[in-house]
Amino acid sequence: MSGRFVIFTDLDATLLDHRTYSYRAALPALRMVKKRGIPVVICTSKTRTETETVARELGLKHPFIVENGGAIFIPSGYFPGSYYKRARIKIIKKEGYEVIQLGVPYLRLRSVFKTMRKKFGLKMVGFGDLSVEEIAMVTGLGQKEAELARRREYDEPFFCEHGSEFGLIQSIGHQDKTKTKIKASINDAQSRKIILGQNLRQEGPKEREKLLRKMKAVARSQGLRITVGGRFFHLTGHNDKGRAVRILKKLYRLGPGKIVTIGLGDSENDWPMLRAVDLPVLVARPDGRHLEILETGKQLFRTSRPGPEGWTEAVNFLLGLQKYVSGQTGPAAKKIKRR
Ligand SMILES: [Mg+2]
The missing domain is CATH 3.30.980.20 (Putative mannosyl-3-phosphoglycerate phosphatase; domain 2)
Structure with a gap:
């Protein structure tokens, strides 16, 4: 699949370790993603202030989705102002962000x-x-x-x-x-x-x-x-991560070229997000098992490792690092089971 990648990711037990909240294991992959200019959009049940802290630490300057799709915070000027009009999306300007509110107070x-x-x-x-x-x-x-x-x-x-x-x-x-x-x-x-x-x-x-x-x-x-x-x-409210992801996809699509979206999550509340992306990744739970998904029909990547290690495994694989593209099957590629 070719095009501009956009990564949507859950935090707890996905990019962050379930127990320690550390993202250290994902840092090399994050650095590679940043170097390639691929946006990483945090999509979490955490609050705005919590998410801001993580985004700042990781040096991410992209939109983020908080409180299970309750709101989308887009840094002011990230998308040209005309995009909102074209996509018929209502925004509120607030503290350096263009905010799309979807949740119930x-x-x-x-x-x-x-x-x-x-x-x-x-x-x-x-x-x-x-x-x-x-x-x-x-x-x-x-x-x-x-x-x-x-x-x-x-x-x-x-x-x-x-x-x-x-x-x-x-x-x-x-x-x-x-x-x-x-x-x-x-x-x-x-x-x-x-x-x-x-x-x-x-x-x-x-x-x-x-x-x-x-x-x-x-x-x-x-x-x-x-x-x-x-x-x-x-x-x-009737907001979920999927609805928020679809809105951002609409905005990213207004930019040049085709976009390919990757979504990574581990829990039931991530499923609407995973359904909304092109390449969904189910990260293993801390006990090594995966969330049971009844629906099929979409290719789903399951990582063998939990948390940030699983995140790295999937991102390296999906972005087609040279060693996998050249026909070799690396250990990380073997670990991801396709369905
Ligand atoms: Mg989670």
């Missing part, structure tokens, strides 16, 4: 989240319930990064009582008014014999699936949606 998300918690009588904890210290604990982020992770605009990440994060929070005694509220809603539910949380713990993954389906249905009835990320559930 955070206050509305929180209000629906609280209603769901009450309805299910389940211990559900969202970022909006947590202090900076608690966010640092459940994410493994440092204090400063956790502060940035808390500034949400279009996405409420949350976890439930069956998750390991819940145990962590309990171990430090999450003692504030939220806890009382959660407790009150659980008592309320128990009195109505909806003890979903308890059933969940006893009956395992099947019950969890069932509950997730129910939660998704409630979110849908409120015009919202729940997606499963690598670490948390996410409550958002």
Whole structure:
């Protein structure tokens, strides 16, 4: 495939290591990509300020997609102003960016989240319930990064009582008014014999699936949606990574020549992005397995290594480094299984 490449990439457990958040293993590939002038567009569930920090560290000056497609931030002047008009895209000029807003405001998300918690009588904890210290604990982020992770605009990440994060929070005694509220809603539910949380713990993954389906249905009835990320559930509007990627593709296409898009991700919330690109890459999860994808029909690249090592493996292979183009089959090429 020839043309100008554009790379769309998830961060957590894709470009960044799931546990350490390090991108070190991807640095040589990133350097090569930069040298070739290929845009790397971060497409993440992280907030704008978190993403800005990573982009700055990596020296990326390209658009980025935040909070699961909640908004696209394009550095001012990156695309000629006429492109937006031609693509019929509405932008807001804000702090050195041209912003395309696609998500539902955070206050509305929180209000629906609280209603769901009450309805299910389940211990559900969202970022909006947590202090900076608690966010640092459940994410493994440092204090400063956790502060940035808390500034949400279009996405409420949350976890439930069956998750390991819940145990962590309990171990430090999450003692504030939220806890009382959660407790009150659980008592309320128990009195109505909806003890979903308890059933969940006893009956395992099947019950969890069932509950997730129910939660998704409630979110849908409120015009919202729940997606499963690598670490948390996410409550958002009907924005997703795919919609945001398609908008950027439209803008890149207005430039000269054909474009070829690569997308890299590891989780369910990355799937809309992977469907929107020409060359989708499913990066192995930290345990070496891959997200189960039911849909087929598109060639999908699965990496053998997780996180930034998998990122490197796929990018080197797809950009057709000389050693692979010349007919030799390098180890990285063998590791990627095609389908
Ligand atoms: Mg991820």
